[in-house]
Amino acid sequence: MLSESYALVTGASSGIGVHYAIELAKRGYNLILVSNEEAIHEVGKSISINYNSLIKVSTLVIDLGQHDAAKHLYEWCKQNSFNVEVLVNNAGIYKNSDFIETSEAFNILQTHLHITTPVMLCYYFGKEMCERGRGFILNCSSITAHMPVQRLALYGSSKRFLKNFSRSLHIELIGKGVGVTTVCPGAVATDLYQLSSKSKKIGTKIGYIITPEKLAKRALKKMFRKKVLYIPWWGNRIFIAIIAAIPTWLLRYIRKRGIY
Secondary structure, three states: OOOOEEEEEEOOOOHHHHHHHHHHHHOOOEEEEEEOOOOHHHHHHHHHHHOOOOOOEEEEEOOOOOOOHHHHHHHHHHHOOOEEEEEEEOOOOOOOOOHHHOOHHHHHHHHHHHHHHHHHHHHHHHHHHHHHOOEEEEEEOOHHHHOOOOOOHHHHHHHHHHHHHHHHHHHHHHHHOEEEEEEOOOEEOOHHHOOOHHHHHHHHHHOOEEOHHHHHHHHHHHHHOOOOEEOOOHHHHHHHHHHHHOOHHHHHHHHHOOOO
């Protein structure tokens, strides 16, 4: 880690993002924590007090769902002379709903959060990392990137874009000292998926639901090793293969019967 090095985490006010920030603080990185929620300021203070009081923590409230958000964030970092060595593109949004029944505003927001903003953050900060010959990028995709299914048309497709983009970028940048890693989790024990407490408890015990603490720790470990892809839990790999083998006619039948 370079002196005065910063780790930038988007979507850091709750869920997995908080734990990415905590793990990076434990490693001694100064933090840039970004969210569209005012709660990010309290999160920053808490991490500094409870995990590493020696680091600098800067917080910024910004809507990353705007088309030019990445440029504004990058320019803000430049104005403050932040040397970003680690970029964690974690911000995202989820809704289990048919594409055309979801609002225009939500679909635009999801497209910017999952595609436009992370891509351009990789561009701006990736260029600086290449110039220094060192850097780490973690892009947060999803297990749904491997399985196009109804009711997650845009979500899964945008996550697949991010996975494929990250793999290509990994190949382009690895020779320049910059690692690009993609994490594709399945179910995570956060409020994003609106799971019941009982479901979370049973799922984490069996293993198919991972806690945000474990996910953040393991994903960052893969990132610092410059691995290209991390899919938590062996069962997810089997699940991906099963879903991929389901023919379209069967999916149409399931849809027609109202099963899903």
